[in-house]
Amino acid sequence: MLSNLTEISVDMILNQVHRKKDEGYRFVSMTTVENEDLTIDLYYHFDRDYEISNLKLTVNKEFELPSISKIYLAAVFVENEIQELFGVKFDGKAINYGGHFILSDDDLENPMCRNQIVIEQLEDK
Amino acid sequence: MGKTIIPFGPQHPVLPEPLQLKLVMRDEIVVEAIPAIGYVHRGLEKLAEQKDFMKNIYLVERVCGICSNMHALTYCMAIEEIMSIEIPDRARFLRVIWAELHRIHSHLLWLGLLADSFGFESLFMQIWRSREKIMDIMEATAGHRIFISTNTIGGTHKDLSPEQQTEVLKTVQLVYDDMKAVEKVIYNDYTVAHRLTDVGILPTEIAYALGTVGPMARASGIVFDHRTQGYAAYGDLEFEPVVETAGDSHARTKVRLREVYQSIELIREAIGKLPEGDIFTPFKGNPNGEALVRLEQPRGEVLYYVRANGTKLLDRVRLRTPTFANLPSLLHMLPGSSLADVPVLILTIDPCISCTER
Amino acid sequence: MFDMIGNILKNLVSKPATRAYPFKTREMNENVRGYISGIDPEACIYCGICDKKCPSDAIKVDKPNRTWTIENYRCIVCGECVIVCPKQCIYMEKTHLTSSTQKDIIVCKGSPKPPKEAANA
Numbered sequence: 137m138l139s140n141l142t143e144i145s146v147d148m149i150l151n152q153v154h155r156k157k158d159e160g161y162r163f164v165s166m167t168t169v170e171n172e173d174l175t176i177d178l179y180y181h182f183d184r185d186y187e188i189s190n191l192k193l194t195v196n197k198e199f200e201l202p203s204i205s206k207i208y209l210a211a212v213f214v215e216n217e218i219q220e221l222f223g224v225k226f227d228g229k230a231i232n233y234g235g236h237f238i239l240s241d242d243d244l245e246n247p248m249c250r251n252q253i254v255i256e257q258l259e260d261k
Numbered sequence: 262m263g264k265t266i267i268p269f270g271p272q273h274p275v276l277p278e279p280l281q282l283k284l285v286m287r288d289e290i291v292v293e294a295i296p297a298i299g300y301v302h303r304g305l306e307k308l309a310e311q312k313d314f315m316k317n318i319y320l321v322e323r324v325c326g327i328c329s330n331m332h333a334l335t336y337c338m339a340i341e342e343i344m345s346i347e348i349p350d351r352a353r354f355l356r357v358i359w360a361e362l363h364r365i366h367s368h369l370l371w372l373g374l375l376a377d378s379f380g381f382e383s384l385f386m387q388i389w390r391s392r393e394k395i396m397d398i399m400e401a402t403a404g405h406r407i408f409i410s411t412n413t414i415g416g417t418h419k420d421l422s423p424e425q426q427t428e429v430l431k432t433v434q435l436v437y438d439d440m441k442a443v444e445k446v447i448y449n450d451y452t453v454a455h456r457l458t459d460v461g462i463l464p465t466e467i468a469y470a471l472g473t474v475g476p477m478a479r480a481s482g483i484v485f486d487h488r489t490q491g492y493a494a495y496g497d498l499e500f501e502p503v504v505e506t507a508g509d510s511h512a513r514t515k516v517r518l519r520e521v522y523q524s525i526e527l528i529r530e531a532i533g534k535l536p537e538g539d540i541f542t543p544f545k546g547n548p549n550g551e552a553l554v555r556l557e558q559p560r561g562e563v564l565y566y567v568r569a570n571g572t573k574l575l576d577r578v579r580l581r582t583p584t585f586a587n588l589p590s591l592l593h594m595l596p597g598s599s600l601a602d603v604p605v606l607i608l609t610i611d612p613c614i615s616c617t618e619r
Numbered sequence: 620m621f622d623m624i625g626n627i628l629k630n631l632v633s634k635p636a637t638r639a640y641p642f643k644t645r646e647m648n649e650n651v652r653g654y655i656s657g658i659d660p661e662a663c664i665y666c667g668i669c670d671k672k673c674p675s676d677a678i679k680v681d682k683p684n685r686t687w688t689i690e691n692y693r694c695i696v697c698g699e700c701v702i703v704c705p706k707q708c709i710y711m712e713k714t715h716l717t718s719s720t721q722k723d724i725i726v727c728k729g730s731p732k733p734p735k736e737a738a739n740a
Contacts, residue, residue, distance in 0.1 A: 138553050163472045165581040167566050181564070186490055188553070210472040210589045231295065238299045238618060248307055316674040319697050404652040410697050418702065
């Protein structure tokens, strides 16, 4: 298990992140994992004086989460990447790459999720 | 005056990495700059979920060519923490020796590229000539110049015999003598000081708020070096983090040069204290659980999150590399600088785009 | 700047620093991992451990037909197969593979297994 883990819900995100900023924490990163029942676990990692502290959130894929880039500008790149790779939406980002941060135009959408690909047999002659 | 937009593109004679910046200019001063990446995305995190957890060591090592040994080391440490494996003492010291050799080679590569970016070609050649000595000693002890593949889960594969230890010490002494000659140029030369001093100043509070790590943060006065936490054998060695307070490009160069000397001292101390014993602990079974490990790579702090579910295939391997954390500082440093300083500023964050994009 | 003059004079009178390649090649160290050139077909027991451990799936072992195949251009020269082989019969050369116009595959075939002795009555 991770150390210093707090489980939160969606409406507590901005409050908790503001509190971390006031206590002097530095933003480290965010991690996303897809569970077996197709919900997504989202972790926020913060650090102060070599001690890490984590916040955990569990959402469905179609949820819209508030962006924390107004509080920590460094989060803007990670949020763009998670939006492209997993499909979790963040609104209110400081810089919006619009789906072109890491993937190119002819890649599959949301490649890190468990996608189902259906192959159709065309009637070619 | 109108504004022009210059794409400082992925292919450029001076840029060593495929990064694109769209620079909005007014005359010769940059007004705004937004970085864009995505040219070398290989999808390695997805591939790591489809291979055996033992084969992943070789996959993770090939994320980047410059910090390759430390990626394998962090992955092994994460799996060892999930499975609660204790590694023998000799293996801990051997891991430190190869990690510090890798740090020297990465910093020498960076110093050479910095000299090349403002046109000082002969210093670039001189520094890379001493870097060849480090590559030769890695080939002599581990078999390959870059992907040394010495770490495995439970210890190391390869050992250092007493003749090889004397070879390492001789090589490190030659590099020390070369660096003493280069140091005079970097500290005292007029052109070098003119191009680097007061260029790209990053104050301490902004560096902390933007989350910078590694030598960039240490050059702005933040004392943060993960090796003081004592993973591998660093708890038994004595050293102090290298810190400068000026916050400009010259301070970042001085930090990395002094770290080369610090690594040489650490290698000498580790070889002197190398204990006898095995280099490997055998283990059985599959990992089950999750772990988060942080380590000090040459560019800064790397973070690995690994989740396993009891089978041979892992659920998730997530890596956040230090260049990803240093990218936001470009958003602060570039506006207000002149066009000729843009390559120097991009190089001082030590970009490694293949690490950032995996 | 005056140590540069010493450097210049030394470079003018000394031998060339480069080697006359391809007439003279460098001597490689004992530990160098170059490429896998094959196995000893009589010593191999065709257990298939190297097949399971290869990270890039370059080795294929066929036990009934006693064949061992490696695709050299898929191999990443990590050295796992040499370490885990129980009979230590895989050979690793010290030179590196040169470029070629087609991807070669090395196939080694051993002699068929001797029949089991009949149980004594």
